[in-house]
Amino acid sequence: MDIEEINQIIDRHHGEASALIQVMLEIQSKNHWLPGKALERVAEKLNVPMTRIRNISTFYKAFSLVPKGRHEINVCMGTACHVRGAPRILETIQEETGIKAGETDSDLKFSLETVNCLGCCALGPVVEIDGKAHGKLSSADVPNLLKSYE
């Protein structure tokens, strides 16, 4: 992500300090993580202290200070999904991608997270990839599902 793109995002919010979280969210969604250089630029242009930015970026789980993969996999581990076999789904995804929950693979393709409930328990077990929910999965479906992402 180049500095020009970050400037554009900041300008769209008129460089207002109150738009800090919005600016950070936009950088996060475009770039999948918040690089230090980008945050320094934001601090400078919005005139907010770096302590505040670090406070916010570590507070919300929506932000990441380490590189994330192109595709974000959220495996639901809520009660309903759990009894319908979420642990087995998670295990298969971990085997297929070679990463554990909370990790990102080395070619930045996938990031894997577990979440506690996605709110669509009738579809359990649910896996959410890039915001799209894939319901009623079995571990046999997982390899094909992952293959459909580049």
Added chain:
Amino acid sequence: MSDIHMQIDGKEVIAKKGDTLLEAAKRADISIPTLCYHEKLKPYGACRLCLVEAEKNGRTKLVVSCVYQAEKNLKVRTRSKKIDKIRKTLLELLLARAPDAPIIQDMAREYGAEKDRFQQQASFCVHCGLCVRYCAEVKKKNAIGFIDRGIRKEISFIPEIAARECESCKECFPLCPTSYLQAAYVLVKGLTFLPEPPDPQVDLLDQGMEQGNEKK
């Protein structure tokens, strides 16, 4: 400005508009225990030790005196069975983090707080925010801030700013009730500051020894 007449521990007190209960009590020479309060800083209400009973229209509620503003005809009690019990528990929770902090030990003695009631925590920072707020509000350097949240919340220096500003300032050091701040500083200095000429290793050792002596 209109004066506010109120009662603290049965004593008639005249407070100014915008005064907090703690400030009004201070002016009347009534002491309320505090940990996160500092006169140069904005009220923060983190430690909750300054809580008092405030009675208005026959109803009593517990309020934190460092942020609660003085009101007309308010009756304030700074000590009662209920308050003492809550302060005791608060102090026991603080002791689980910082059992060796003299300020907390003194208060614990007064309120009969037991040191071992709660399981000892790994970090001895009590999150009073004095260093963070002092750096931001008084020095306006923002060299230190909070990171993370909940049980993982901790203070953290910004190495770039700290390397430039902290060595010549260190005004927050005496504010820290537990000396966790000093420990955090030594750590950030050792890990991230670029080595300065004479011999940084020796410097670091001196620093460590100073801190060790201070703690006693």
